[in-house]
Amino acid sequence: MQKKLIHGVTSSMSALFLHEQVHFIEKNGYQVEVVCNNDPERQYDGLKLKHIPFEREISPYRDVTTLYSLYKYLKAEDPDIIFFSTPKAGLLGMVAGYLNGTDTRIYAQWGLRLETVTGLKKVILQTTEKLTCKLSTHTVIISDSLEEEMVRRNLVDQEKVVRLGKGSVNGIDLERFRPEAVEQQRLMQMKADLGIEPDDVIIGYMGRITKDKGTNELVEAFTELSYKYRNIKLLLVGDIEDGDPILPENVEIIQGHERIIHCDYTNEPEYYYSMMDVFAFPTYREGFGTVSIEAQAMQVPVVGFNSTGVKDTIVHDQTGLIVWTNDTAGLKEGLEDMIRHPLKRGEMGENARKFVEEHFDRELIQQKVLDFYNTLGASDDTDPEYQKA
Numbered sequence: 001m002q003k004k005l006i007h008g009v010t011s012s013m014s015a016l017f018l019h020e021q022v023h024f025i026e027k028n029g030y031q032v033e034v035v036c037n038n039d040p041e042r043q044y045d046g047l048k049l050k051h052i053p054f055e056r057e058i059s060p061y062r063d064v065t066t067l068y069s070l071y072k073y074l075k076a077e078d079p080d081i082i083f084f085s086t087p088k089a090g091l092l093g094m095v096a097g098y099l100n101g102t103d104t105r106i107y108a109q110w111g112l113r114l115e116t117v118t119g120l121k122k123v124i125l126q127t128t129e130k131l132t133c134k135l136s137t138h139t140v141i142i143s144d145s146l147e148e149e150m151v152r153r154n155l156v157d158q159e160k161v162v163r164l165g166k167g168s169v170n171g172i173d174l175e176r177f178r179p180e181a182v183e184q185q186r187l188m189q190m191k192a193d194l195g196i197e198p199d200d201v202i203i204g205y206m207g208r209i210t211k212d213k214g215t216n217e218l219v220e221a222f223t224e225l226s227y228k229y230r231n232i233k234l235l236l237v238g239d240i241e242d243g244d245p246i247l248p249e250n251v252e253i254i255q256g257h258e259r260i261i262h263c264d265y266t267n268e269p270e271y272y273y274s275m276m277d278v279f280a281f282p283t284y285r286e287g288f289g290t291v292s293i294e295a296q297a298m299q300v301p302v303v304g305f306n307s308t309g310v311k312d313t314i315v316h317d318q319t320g321l322i323v324w325t326n327d328t329a330g331l332k333e334g335l336e337d338m339i340r341h342p343l344k345r346g347e348m349g350e351n352a353r354k355f356v357e358e359h360f361d362r363e364l365i366q367q368k369v370l371d372f373y374n375t376l377g378a379s380d381d382t383d384p385e386y387q388k389a
Contacts (some may be wrong), residue, residue, distance in 0.1 A: 006077060008070075008093045010054040010085040019045045021170050022213050024366045030373065033077070035070070035089070054088045058124060058177035063092065070096040081376060083140075083171075084111050091128050094135035104376050107136035109156075110169060111287030112149060116212050116310060130155050137302040140372075142288040143312040151253070164368040167312055168288045173366030174357060177297035182274045191275055194261050196233065201339055204235045204276030204300070206269055206291045207283070209245040209254075213330075214282030214305060219250040219260075221332035226259055229339055233259045235274045273298040277345060278338040281310055282323065282331050287312040293360050296320070297351030301345055303334040317353035 007022060009015050015036040021044070026032050026172045038051035041207035052069055055062045074082065074096050084093030092344075097105040114125035132137050139163045141147040147163070157289040170291050175181065196202060203222060209215045215236075222234045240251060240262075254262050266272060269291075273279070279295035279302045286309030292302050302320035304310040314320040321337065322332040338345055 002029060002031045003031075003373075004031045004077065004078040005081045005083060006033055006035060006074065006079040008089045009083065009317075010034050010037060010056055010086040010089040012039040012044070014086055015047060015049070016042065018046065018170055018340075019047055019222070020173075020362065021366050021369060022047060025370060025373065028370050033331035035073070035093075037085075044139050054092065054094070056088060058121075059225065066095060067092050071099055074100040074102060080104065081106065081118055081373065083108060087125075087128070087132075088381075091132045094130050094132050098135045104138070105136050105304060106138045106140060106162075107132050108140040108169075109133075109146060109287065110142055111148065111309065112146065115149070115285040120290055126153070126155070133157070134159065137161060138162050140164060140168055143286075143309045145308045145310075145312050153239075162372065164372060165365055166359040168290060168293065168360050168365060171360045172290065172294055172297055172356070173362050174297060177270055177273070177294050177352075179274060182270055187271055187274055189387055194235075194263070194275075196235075196261070196275060199231055201229070201232045201277055201278075202223060202276045203232060203280055203335055203339075204237070204295070204296070205280050206237045206272065209236060209238050209240040209246060210297055212244050212284050214284060215246050216250050217282050217328045217331050218280050219246070219253050220328045221335060222260070223253060223257070223331055224328075225336060225339070226257070229336075232339060233261060235272065235275060236260065236262045237264075237266055237269070239265050269294060270298060275299055276300050277342075278303060278335065280331070280335065281305070281313075282326075283307060285312055286310050293356050296349075297356040297360075299349035299353050301338065301348035302350055303331065303338060305331075315351070315355055319348055319355050 015034050022032050032050045033050055035052055052066060054066055070092055081104040082093055082097045082102050083106040084090045090107050094105055094107055114122050139156050141162045147161055151158055205218060207213055208270060225232060254260055271297050279300045281289060281292050281302050281304035284307050288309045295302055296319055300376050301316050304314050305326045306322050306324045309321055314322055316322045321334040323334050330378045
C-alpha cells in the first residue's frame with residue numbers, strides 16, 4: 001500500500017522549486033500532495049495541490065483560520081507523513097499535524113529569520129521556532145552552520161536533527177548549470193546588449209537586493225574598487241525590494257553608476273553566471289546558499305561572508321574566499337584578490353565545479369530524501385545514517 005505524504009510550503013514559488021523532488025518521490029511508491037498558497041497565474045507542472053492561504057507575516061486572526069483549515073484537511077486526508085518547510089507553513093503544519101495525531105511530522109528548516117531581527121519580533125520568532133521543532137518528530141536542517149546556530153539557541157533537540165547529505169534543499173541540476181550548456185552566440189549577444197566588453201572583469205550578484213543580503217556592503221566595496229580598477233563592472237541580478245531596504249544612497253548608486261549593470265529577476269540565471277568572473281555573496285544569513293553552488297557549478301569562484309548557510313557552500317582558498325569580518329572592508333579585500341589574480345580565479349572555478357559535482361547533484365540529494373523516507377516505519381525511529389548523512 002502506498003504511503004501518503006503531504007508536503008507543505010508557504011508560497012507557490014517554493015512548491016515549484018520542489019516539483020522535481022516531488023515527482024521523483026511519487027515515482028518511487030509514495031502518494032504526494034503539496035499544500036501552498038494559490039497563485040492562479042502560475043503553472044504547477046502536474047503537482048497534486050491543495051491551496052491553503054498561508055500569510056507570510058504574523059497575522060493572528062488569519063493564522064488561526066488557516067490552522068483550522070489545515071487541521072480539517074489533514075484530518076480528512078490522514079497522511080502517513082507530513083513534511084512542512086518555510087516558517088509559517090512549518091509552524092501551522094506541525095501544530096495541525098500534532099492535533100491530528102499524524103505519527104511522522106517532519107519540519108524542514110531552510111533558514112533562521114530571527115538571526116537578523118530585533119525586539120519583540122525576534123522574541124516571537126524564537127518562540128514559534130522552538131514550538132515548531134518541539135512538535136516535530138524530525139527536524140531536517142539543510143546546513144552544518146544552521147544546525148550549530150539552532151542548537152546554540154536551544155531551538156531544537158539534537159536527537160531530532162536530520163541531515164540529508166552535505167546540505168541544500170534540493171541540490172542543483174548539473175546538466176543545466178554547466179558552462180557547456182550555455183549557447184555561446186546568445187551569450188555574446190546578451191553581453192553586448194549589457195555593454196560588457198571582452199576585457200571587463202565582472203563581479204556578479206544574484207538574489208534579492210536587500211539589507212540582509214549584504215547589498216549595501218557590496219555596492220560600497222565595488223564603488224571603492226571602481227576608482228582603482230577601470231575594467232571592473234558590477235552585475236546585479238535581482239529586484240530592489242521595499243522590505244528590508246538598502247540605503248537610499250546605494251539605490252542611487254545602483255541606478256546611476258556607469259559600471260553597475262542592474263537586471264531584474266531572471267528565469268535563466270545560468271546565462272548571467274556565465275558573464276561573471278567572481279560571484280559576490282555577502283549575505284548575513286541563509287539556510288543554505290543555493291546561488292553560491294549554482295555559480296560554482298558554472299566554474300565561478302565565490303567571495304562570501306562568514307555567515308550561517310554561506311560558509312557551508314565555500315571551501316576557503318579552494319573554491320572561493322570566506323570574508324571572516326563580514327563587512328565592507330573585508331569584502332573589498334576578497335574581491336580585490338580575485339580581480340588581481342585571474343589564474344587563481346580559474347583554478348578556483350575548476351575546483352568549485354568538482355566540489356558541487358561531488359556533493360550537490362540534484363539526483364544525489366533526491367535519492368537521499370527518498371532513502372530517508374524509506375527509513376520511516378511504524379516505530380518512527382530515524383536510521384542513524386540520517387542523523388549525520
